Amino acid sequence: MESFELVLVLLAGVILASLAEQLIRHVSLPLVQITVGLLAALLIPRVANVRIDSELFLVLFIAPLLFNEARESSKHELWTNLPSILSLAIGLVGITVLIVGFVLTMLVPSIPLAAAFACAAALGPTDAAAVSALGSTVNLTKRQKVLLLGESLINDASGVVCFQFAIAAAVTGTFSLVNAGMRFAVLFFGGIAFGMAAGFVAFLGVTLLRRRGFENNVVHVLYEVFTPFLVFLLAEELHVSGILAVVAAGLVMARHTPRLTTTAQAKHNLLSNGFWEIIVYVINGVIFVLLGMQLPQALSPTLTGGSGLLHFMGITLAVTLLVMLARFVWVLAMELIHRNPETGLRGIAHMAPTIKEALVTTIAGPKGAVTLSIIFTIPLTVEDGSAFPERGFIILVTAGVILCTLISADVLLTRLSPSQETGVSEEVIRRFEVMVLKNTIAELESKIAQGTHPEYEPATRAVLGGYRARLIKTQLEIAEYSDAMTMLIRNTLMVQRQRSDELEKEILSHVSGKAAAPYYALLKNIRGSVGYYNKGTHVGLRGGGLSMRLRMLYAALNPHKVSDEKLELMYYQTCLFALELERVAIAYLEGVMAHGSEDVVKAARILIDEHRSIEETLQKRVGYTGEQPGADAGKLFDAKQCVLSEQYRLSHEYLAMITAGALSVELEKIGELQAAGSIGEDVAQVLRQNVYVLQMNAGFE
Structure with a gap:
């Protein structure tokens, strides 16, 4: 029983020292633990005579x-x-x-x-x-x-x-x-x-x-x-x-x-x-x-x-x-x-x-x-x-x-030998995570540029979309970028929404509310696949007035069968729609870079690179040759139908393998930064654990 009591006293001392360290920031944890042990010996005299x-x-x-x-x-x-x-x-x-x-x-x-x-x-x-x-x-x-x-x-x-x-x-x-x-x-x-x-x-x-x-x-x-x-x-x-x-x-x-x-x-x-x-x-x-x-x-x-x-x-x-x-x-x-x-x-x-x-x-x-x-x-x-x-x-x-x-x-x-850092804070972790994500994205893009395995390109571009979304979200959590980027993202989505309202009228004028329902789901999925998240995936094709929204709700609850050929045409037209939204976003950000403040220009430069990458991904996805969104786009679709079908098949077939490979690349980039001395073991450990969680959530066997 005495041994058990000693174990409880020791564990209690470790816990109390951990709590005390949070209040006494300028004293090392070992010294706090020694002080707690000293107090325990004074308050409970019999533990002072413990022998192991x-x-x-x-x-x-x-x-x-x-x-x-x-x-x-x-x-x-x-x-x-x-x-x-x-x-x-x-x-x-x-x-x-x-x-x-x-x-x-x-x-x-x-x-x-x-x-x-x-x-x-x-x-x-x-x-x-x-x-x-x-x-x-x-x-x-x-x-x-x-x-x-x-x-x-x-x-x-x-x-x-x-x-x-x-x-x-x-x-x-x-x-x-x-x-x-x-x-x-x-x-x-x-x-x-x-x-x-x-x-x-x-x-x-x-x-x-x-x-x-x-x-x-x-x-x-x-x-x-x-x-x-x-x-x-x-x-x-x-x-x-x-x-x-x-x-x-x-x-x-x-x-x-x-x-x-x-x-x-x-x-x-x-x-x-x-x-x-x-x-x-x-x-x-x-x-x-x-x-x-x-x-x-x-x-x-x-x-x-x-x-x-x-x-x-x-x-x-x-x-x-x-x-x-x-x-x-x-x-x-x-x-x-x-x-x-x-x-x-x-x-x-x-x-x-x-x-x-x-x-x-x-x-x-x-x-x-x-x-x-x-x-x-x-x-x-x-x-x-x-x-x-x-x-x-x-x-x-x-x-x-x-x-x-x-x-x-x-x-x-x-x-x-004072450290240049104040500790491994969340801010520090986020900054290094941005470095890792950028290096990983660059590696994946280089694999696409090499063209040695063209069958992997659709899946790789889909994975790149997820990495771009992670990169933007991580940058938003860094104080240096947060305010400027939040403002620019909000304004960019607003510009895209205004343009989508203009294009939406033309599309909906040629189809019924029930037939238009797949467009809404397709656009949301397309934007999500290239890197948008949360509110960004909902921009475009809002459904007009209340009457149209009610018809859209009815269509969603009572879907009708759409042929594969018709669905591919709708997917193609929706990709063109999404491409047009990227163009207006790039144009807006270019204007910001010409007249904005230093912080805003820095954030705009980051965002414009992402939108250009998204634009390239969408162009590759549909074999883009300059057509514009709208009803007339269907005239050029016949020559592209096989491209879309093949792209979708390859993306679905290799997505799991490319995702697992991308996570391995991310781990390699963490190791390279650690080997170069850019990050310490504690930061590398946190970054690796984040990748482990992602890999577990992906569930690849």
Whole structure:
């Protein structure tokens, strides 16, 4: 029951921290979560003494976090920066252990050297996820992001291994450098080898299940979540690094920019993304709430060695500065000799920017979940049964360093490297969505221009109409275009409506109200197929006066049979009608561009391009040769009847395939923008999920 109560307190703390973050905009989420944990410990004293088994902590929290980070990482970027990543993940951890260990023993003589090394080893790993969770926006370069991610994936293992050696020496009083080196090699390379093999087997298992038609997405997602726990536990049983095994398995199963082929895959991606997002958020939240619950112990004289709060705070601050100084010097040296692949220059050629980037990379590597989990594994006693020296004090110093590095990242990063954006707002998402839609439309239009598959052109033009409608709707939601475009669209529809009233009289003068009914439905469908939506599809053929409208209603309720040949003629005439409406719209917008303000001209330029594309689509649809709408248009129809029938057949036959292909193109354009650094992973994720929803709604199997 106590465990269940603890779970409820932790989840409640995560929820309250999420709500508090919305009210405290300038404080990072991890710090809010730590504060909530501190308050929980003060209000509910028994939770302050909670202890979680260290091995359970690693497998329950760290394994899924690292697996998901590795799964979503870019293997190409990690491989390109591998020397720098290994330098940080192994070399820097080793230097930190030596420097911090010796200095800590000098500052607190009651801490044996081996125990001091253990504390320093726990402070080696960084928590790049903590930076991503910061409420303040930070502008990191592409290299900095890759280095921080790669470092956090590997230095967890090196920190754990160094910690285990130091603890063994502290408990037994003996240490062998040769044995430690051999053990490190087995743990390091053995963990990677086992993880790669396990990841391949897991990936192969999913592939075989899908090939056999097993498409239960809930089971597939649970399989993903189950994988890191199983890999970690099996690796530990084989006495290799479970952390590195999880990372290696995640890299083998890493995602690629997806190409949609089935609805099941879209559903799986949506479900998987949402499930992992919740898991990662909860795990990170629980870890920092737990950290906050440990802080009240700093006030206990028994844990601080009776030295007082000020002494404890001084030691914590000194260790924090030492860790960050060692990291800064190492990163600066690494960046000074690093050669920029684009310019060919080393960092030493431009000292000031290099020093600033090194400082940002230093501060952007705070300590977090892994450090906390490692330090909790300090045993209570040594080999002779006596208490482990200064165990409580070491744990509290480590917790204090975590807190200091998080505060430093929250306060300093936004000043050293402020982001140009205020966050991933809906406005930002819409702007990038416009870029993706324009690129997708350009790609589809290029396929039409190539003419390699003319049978696909009718369906492609129909799909283009839907993309143009999405583009206009998205642009209307952007503040920069919204007012001007709303005004222009309203006025353009008004101009089209006036012209349609003039043309309507001629058409209705030759047909009865009952015979005219199909014209109304045809025009609405035609305008909808080329990109109009909502009120735009209802422009034209309104039915004249009340008498005509009543006859139209009667005709709609009591439809009469129309021959296929007659229906094709009506479709042809209605397309000509729609073409004339596009001409008047273009003429109106051209006039606006000649006399409008800057904002209006910019919006008009966007709209006129869309109307010209619609005009071209309609002309291709009916094989237009210059005829005008009206009764006389039927004279030219006989030569075009086969064109219309064939166009309709091809459009219907290939529509599903072209729509699915267009969605795949859209995903490719998102991936291209992300690879070029134009958009971040968070924006790309939102845009991809929008495409997944569209693909699911289309329902292609």
